[in-house]
Amino acid sequence: MSSILDYDFYAYPNICSGLKALDTIPRELLSFQASNPLILKYQKDPSRLERQLKAACCTSQIVLGPICRIPENLSKDDISTIVDTMKESSVDSIIAMGSGTIQSVAKLVNSLYCCDFALEEIESLPCDSFTPLPHIAVLDERIDGREATNRLLLDEYRLHHDSLYPEYIVIDERMMASGRDKESAASAIISLTQTCEAYRDYLLTPVIASWTKSSLHFLGEYQSMSTKQAKIALINAAVATQIAHSNIPPGPVTTISEMLAISGFCSEAQAMATLLPHFLSQLTFDKGSPLDESFDEIAMICSDVPWNDIQQMISELLKNYERYIHCSKTSGIITSLIRQTHRLMQHSNNTEIHTLITDLVSHTTSQTVMGGEL
Amino acid sequence: MRLPPFSQFCSRTRIISGEHALERLPGLLSSMSVKNPLLLTDKGLEAAGLLRLVIDHIEKGKLPAPLIFTDIPPDSDLQTVNEIAHLYREKGCDSIIALGGGSVIDTAKAVNIVVSCAEPDAQVLDLRDFSGADVITQRLLPLIVLPTTAGTGSEATIVAVIKDHENNRKMLFTSNFLQPTATILDPDLTLTLPPFLTAAVGMDALTHAIEAYTCLGKNPLSDGMSLQAIRMIIDNLEYSVAHPEDRSSRLALAIGANLAGQAFSNSMVGIIHTVGHTVGSICGVHHGLCMSILLPYGLEYNLHKIEKELKELSLYLCGEQKEAIGTIAAIRSLNDRLKKATAGRHVTRLHDVLDRDKRSAVRPDHLPIIAVEALGDGSHFYNPEQIDYDDILYLLNAAYWGYPLDRELIQKGHE
Amino acid sequence: MKIRWRLSPGRKPFKSLYLHIILWFLGRSIQAAVHIDPKIRQEFFNLPDDMTFSLGVEPQGPRMVIRKSTQTGVSYLGRASRKTPADLEIKIHDIEGAMLLLTFRESTAISASHGRISIVGNVAHGCTIVRILDQLEILLLPKCIAKRAVKRYSTPDRIGAMRTRLYVRTLIGY
Incomplete structure (x- = not known):
């Protein structure tokens, strides 16, 4: 075991x-x-x-x-x-x-x-x-x-x-250059998504917990300021979380967002910003699911970063992001994937998730190219 | 969080952890295209059956049995390193496996320097040419570490220390290239460690984590490692001492020590190690024991500079938010409980440390000598407060007799 | 896509000039301070005879070399050739790190903990040299600047007189 x-x-x-x-x-x-x-x-x-x-x-x-x-x-x-x-x-x-x-x-x-x-x-x-x-x-x-x-x-x-x-x-x-607030906001969303995915991974190992914890601290620093220092904190967060994330199977939000970005629907960050809140809120619904259990572990291992604080941080970062980028155009398409996301998250086998997502995205692509509404 | 003005973090050892993780050793060797490894260990581990265990795993993987060298002394020295390097060259080895504690791992790192950096046709292989900080400028050959003590963290650090008996000095090697290629953390490797040693090495790991969190080189990445390490050590140390056969807590302790090693390798350590290294080398006291005795005193000494950090650590060490002084009290009480659990072998003051003949290993007349020598230990750069001769002597006297430091008497630097 | 084939290394003439001057000044003041400050004299006494040490910017930047010998006491050898390494070398990794350290915005301890300097040679002797440099900074600099360069500032006795003598001896090279 x-x-x-x-x-x-x-x-x-x-x-x-x-x-x-x-x-x-x-x-x-x-x-x-x-x-x-x-x-x-x-x-x-x-x-x-x-x-x-x-x-x-x-x-x-x-x-x-x-x-x-x-x-x-x-x-x-x-x-x-x-x-x-x-x-x-x-x-x-x-x-x-x-x-x-x-x-x-x-x-x-x-x-x-x-x-x-x-x-x-x-x-x-x-x-x-x-x-x-x-x-x-x-x-x-x-x-x-x-x-x-x-x-x-x-x-x-x-x-x-x-x-x-x-x-x-x-x-x-x-x-760093001035006037890249839009890009910074997108970067923060990407980093946040990866952090949440690493954080909710079924097996939150102590070493992943260390890296993601550092990442959350950096993101907290970014959220509270808008200076070059904040951008340095943001990139540090991105690096820390990428290293943690590269040691776990990619989660559903990153995988779907990557696919959507390749298909040309929207940017990765746009897809993530739309999918992430649903992904996270889903976690609280499925009591007794493996994900729910993994949150118990998170609570045990990382009790110094209360989950409420992370949720607060997420909503702040999303607000910040929305200020620069309107997700409304793409959210209609992406929201329809959410029901499917829920299904994907019930599966622990990564290959299976991957196949399902590929099917899903090709299906989505063909429908949209034909001009149909999902 | 405090974003430091500058920070560097490098921790590139692949970590494979888990119960029966040793089974992955043959696969790891194959993935590195290793054909003829040299296995280094010491006589004690051979007698404890750990060497056999490792060889069995290698043979199970259908790989040829490695060349074995077991004559490694408790303090890694230059002569042994040069001897092993010659053997390595002579037998045409292509990688090193180190099975053991700090001494074996340091010896393996040093051998790796010589065999990787010296010219292939060099007749004389001398480690001394590579001594110092950042002298090594190339990737080294594969080195796989199987730590057996769950304390030193050497399997994750950029440091190796080798004694040069001829010139009576310790050579220090630091380079990112010294981080081993991979390490395997398996509870089978630490199960044979007796309770009093488990307690000492566990406290050594705890000291690494706490010093990494409180000294000048700290950064948010090393802080993450430290906090996680402290949690794992605190949750598992006492249980491991009381239930030596429990594999899960053994593994957790090994992981804690590894994380602490990653943390201090990047942010370095301070006064506790400055003094502890010297007590160890002059009086022959076990390094882990030195650390556990000196830890509360070192923190008391730095208290005015690290109050905020210790307050943060109280959550991990006391289970609830307390003042900085509460964290130090929690460490003292942990030491006392470990003393009880090991039937008095885990002592809490220098006066009570005994040598093999059951006599005091540290005598009052040693203290001034230790204080002078400690001033030459490089780790004091990283301590938040300045350290001079009088400071060390005051700290040593307190740790010798077991009375807490008087905060009024500590010389304080400016903010 | 545009390709430019090579870009020659740039120059930082003002920083380079400052570092040359400050290292020259530090070198000569160490030589002078041995005659003035008993603490520095005592620290040098603990170092082996005929030992040389250098402080400089790697790999080809400005530096200073000091020798302690029984005959001539402590002497400043200027830049000296890099071909023969000093017994102890304090290497500052880049010019910006050197500026932070030698404009006294960062103490030696902070520079070391940020990995901006490394000591090659006997570490115990390295610690002695760092103590000498710290004491020298206390003697040379006004309190408000020296406090940034050292961890613990303690005003030496008769600092005014000592400082005047030190500056005079440094400038006339005696």
Whole structure:
């Protein structure tokens, strides 16, 4: 019989957060004997980030480059160009500046480069037998929930393997930009969803409890302020929860939201914001269900974070989110999935959940494409 | 929560925990493509049958029996490390399995440094070349740790300490690369630990967690680990001491110690370890026992700087919100209960610690020597309050005779 | 997609200049303080003869090297070559960490606990050097700044006179 004391947990990244954290990158590069990093950054991001990274190298004399400025709509050709660039300049590490897509790009090109595979061969990538280049992830507040994990999702490409964990995660306030409140709110919802899913997992192991507890504390800090400090707390929360979340099977809310996002209905955060309250309220209805029991365990293990406080935090964060993003357009479609969600949650077998969700989403997609109302 | 201005957190050892988790060892070895591991342990564990248990599991997995080295002394030293490194090279091993407590694990880490970092054709393999902080600059070979004490947390830390008898000094190695590749926490490995040692190592783990929560390097991630560790240790330590055969509480204790190890590896420890390391090395007192005796005194010494943190910990240590002083009282009372449960072997003051000949291991004339030596222990950087010779001597005298510190007499630094 | 092939390392000329000056000043003041402050003299007495130690920014930044010898006492050796490592090296990992430490916004203890510095060599000697640096900061700096740089500030006897002598000796290099 398995218990909360039986687990297999892996948290690879080294996390560096705070004042002048960006300046620790050259030393970190030297510590794994790298001196020729590939830099990935969003094309639309200010060039001051490059200058700051360049200035950080002043005592190490590391020559940075090549620098690829990733456009918003990345094509397959772009991926191949990056891999060719890596080959041409024999890079020995990757620094990806920004959150979201760019980290998935970094993981993808890292895998392709190290295995010497073309993009078309990605399905047969031998994930268990390659040592990736050290990947430094410099995060900002546009979190997609996969940056610190062993997962990547880029259009139709998906990979899930421990070699994909970034080596070093940097959280520096200089990466934050003003006027990204909308993105921050979305990031908070993604992090909150992952935290709740990890928190309600049937087997809340002590180590997952530690990471999610830290994440909740960080989210509490984010909720009470609206400064760069708050954004640092938010990214810390995201990283902590992603690490916990990458050690459990993905929960129903993240899985459905991911599917909906791929289908182009709405953003992941929009789907999560709509689904999460229902998901959580469901938990209180099913007295005696395995989920209900798992909440008893949570109450026992984490009694210092009262459930009422978490609910309060959730409603505050949702309010904050709604201020920036209107969910009304998509909520009609998503609400109809809630009944199904309830059914999914009764199943503990992950494969089964996955199949059900896939069926559900393909069904939803076909109906919507045809213009029908659910 | 206090968001620190700067923090770093790295804890990259894969943790496999559970009853019969040892059964996963062969699978783990195969997944790492390991073919010829070197198993390190000590004579005591061989006699206790744990070595046999591990080999059985490896053989059950249809893997060849590993090369075994059992001659590891209680204090890991340079000579042994160099000897094992030569053996490793000679036999063409490709990984290390460490079965044991702090000494075996530290020795394994040190051997791993030498065999991974020295040139493959180097004739002389010398660990001394790699001593210091962050000298190691490459990934090391696979190291799997099977901890048998549930206390040291070494299976999760970035530190290794090795004695150099020739130059009479302790070499300290710190690097993120020193974190083992994987660790297996199985109650079968700690079942043979006698109650008084269970109590001592449990208190060692508790000290790690509390110091990690109260010292300067603390950050929210290490705090999460500390709090969880404290809860698991407090809930299971006394039960484990009273019911040594209970596997579930043994496992919970091992997990608590592991979480505490992850916490202190990232936020470091303070005065309790500063003094405890020196008492251990000068008087030969068991490290866990030093920690359990010194824990309340060290907290009293720092009280004016860590009042808020201790108040937060009271929820875990007393079961309800209390003042900081209540947390210290709860630790004293836990020590007293453990003393009772171990028929007096878990002593609560330095005066009562006995050596093998049943004489006092610590004498009053040792105290000034300990105070001087302790000033050279690196952990005092991380203590919230400044420490000088007089402070350590005052603390030692109190811990020796067993009277609480007078808060008025403690020299206080500014806020 | 735009690709830029290389980006040469940048410069932080003002910070670099400040660090050169402050390390030069600290080096010379340690040399002078041995003659002035009994506490620092006593700490040096406990260190082995002919020992060298360095404090500097890694890997190629400014630094200072001090030697204690029986003949010449404590002497400041300037930057000295990195080819021959000092017996004890206090390495500050990056220039920003060095600015925090050497503009006295962060104490040595806080820098160490944030992982901004590392000590390579005998840790016990490292602890002695840190105590020397703390005492030096108390002597050199006004109380309000020194309080940020050390954990416990205690005003030495006749600090005014000692401070004047220390500044004069440091500047004339005697």
